[in-house]
Amino acid sequence: MTESRGEVAVTRSTDTGDPYPDPGLPPHEPRPTDIDEAAAKRAERQVATMFGVATLLGLGFVVSxxxxxxxxxxxxxxxxxxxxxxTLGLALLLIGIGAVQWARKLMSDHEIVEERHSASSSDEDxxxxxxxxxxxxxxxxxxxxKLIRNSLIGALAVLGLPVVVLLRDLGPLPGNGSAHTIWRRGTRIANDVTFKPLRPEDLExxxxxxxxxxxxxxxxxxxxxxxxxxxxxxxxxRMEENDIRTVPNRREWGVSGILCYSKVCTHVGCPVNLYEQQTHHVLCPCHQSTFDLANGGRVVFGPAARSLPQLPIMVDSEGYLVAQSDFTEPVGPSYWERG
Incomplete structure (x- = not known):
């Protein structure tokens, strides 16, 4: 059917109403690997070789x-x-080329048509x-x-090794560094602004x-x-000594109602500092973890899972407050290696 508009003629398909008829698909031509088993085997060996070399390159990355x-x-x-x-770039390149070669020469070669459908899929879809x-x-x-399958699995498995090895570049392992601070027996306790050593009478x-x-x-x-x-x-x-609920093994850790705790929250390491005098509670401003300083620094509210570490203190021969030792447990946030 033809419509004339001036000098322009538009041909419409009588079946679909489209301006041009569907030309259809050209006749399918088989690939050499479809009709020649030797060519298929050769292509299979080529793909497997690429995957195998990629495996060696992945190992070469680790060695390098x-x-x-x-x-x-x-x-x-x-x-x-x-x-x-x-090594890593060539390994990825060979895996990609091998996959393309596999698809072009060995996977099924036929055209398909898929009609568009709604975004929501039915059970049948x-x-x-x-x-x-x-x-x-x-x-x-x-x-x-199986040759291609196994070589591909090997290449992809080895390709994970560089990822694991590169984790080392994220930084040194923490080790047990958080389990120790610079506190030592006899280290004086000083104001954090003036660095003036403190005596018991300096605290009201x-x-x-x-x-x-x-x-x-x-x-x-x-x-x-x-x-x-x-x-x-x-x-x-400093609090009334009668308000302190002393943990049995910490009876000698304070001086005249003066106690000392780590300032680092045991949740994610924020500095705790908001003190409520009447309840002896100190609050972490980040996530509202609350600790009772009159009861061994234990958690009374919030996401923190551990009490604040307590520093054992005493008075030296000159009357200054000093540490008896370092903290007896790691300070800071909880982590999987913390005992």
């Missing part, structure tokens, strides 16, 4: 990570970066999708072509003072000093 010095150079580039980038996945697995030949009843080790003042400025200060910061509080 440990064997090539960080400061070595190659062709004007850093030898370590060159080796790591080259989902069942059809599962059937399509199973059909795809069957047509890919992954079950029949109900007062809370932020304090640090007096030895911190002698350390040079830098990251190590800041880390030491963050871990060793403490709260010094």
């Amino acid at each position: 990570y440990f064997a090539v010095p960080r400061d070595a150079s190659f062709l004007g580039f850093g030898a370590s970066n060159f080796a790591l980038g080259g 989902r069942a059809e999708a599962i059937a399509a996945v199973r059909l795809g697995a069957e047509e890919s030949g992954i079950g029949r072509r 009843l109900g007062q809370l003072v932020n304090a640090v080790p007096a030895s911190l003042e002698d350390q040079p400025e830098g990251a190590e000093r800041q880390s030491a200060r963050a871990k060793s910061a403490v709260l010094l509080v």
